[in-house]
Amino acid sequence: MLKEFKEFAVxxxxxxxxxxxIIGSAFTKIVNSMVNDLIMPLISVFTGKVDFxxxxxxxxxxxxxxxxxxxxxxxxxxxxxxxxxxxxxxxxMAFVVFLFVRGINKLRKAVEKPAAxxxxxxxxxxYCHSEIHIDATKCPxxxxxxx
Numbered sequence: 001m002l003k004e005f006k007e008f009a010v011x012x013x014x015x016x017x018x019x020x021x022i023i024g025s026a027f028t029k030i031v032n033s034m035v036n037d038l039i040m041p042l043i044s045v046f047t048g049k050v051d052f053x054x055x056x057x058x059x060x061x062x063x064x065x066x067x068x069x070x071x072x073x074x075x076x077x078x079x080x081x082x083x084x085x086x087x088x089x090x091x092x093m094a095f096v097v098f099l100f101v102r103g104i105n106k107l108r109k110a111v112e113k114p115a116a117x118x119x120x121x122x123x124x125x126x127y128c129h130s131e132i133h134i135d136a137t138k139c140p141x142x143x144x145x146x147x
Contacts (some may be wrong), residue, residue, distance in 0.1 A: 031100075035092050043092075052088070055081025 008014060032102050042066040044050075057078045070077045122131045128142035137146055 033097050034103055035089065036094055039092055041120070052081040052085040055079075055084065 006090045056064075056065050057080065058064050058070045059078065062075070064073065064075070067077055067079060080124065085118075121134055124130070124133050125132050125139040125142060125144065125146065127144040128139060130139060130140070130141040132139055133145070138144070139146055
């Protein structure tokens with residue numbers, strides 16, 4: 001079992017996965033910083049600094065000023081504001097990731113050389129319009145001589 005684990009752990013796929021997770025973690029920090037430090041302050045200018053995190057419903061029917069007060073009182077709460085905030089964060093992050101991927105794809109297209117078209121290996125018979133080998137002198141379909 002130890003030998004199988006060693007083979008599994010040192011396979012290229014496992015190493016690739018580890019590298020991908022490390023890069024993904026670093027990329028997550030970049031995206032979070034971009035959203036929290038650049039985009040959200042700009043959005044708050046237009047929304048008037050609306051804080052969804054304290055929008056909740058206390059299941060005992062009483063009113064509490066904050067979720068912390070309700071939690072301290074031992075009351076179960078439906079935190080719909082946190083859900084709304086999470087959805088908004090997801091949409092913004094998805095858009096930022098889309099912009100990153102779009103930029104990387106444009107950069108990749110600019111760097112890559114266009115592939116040369118493959119040489120033609122077939123031609124069309126002028127009599128029956130069938131596809132035949134480029135070097136053929138007689139059409140195998142209609143038996144016409146090809147020049």
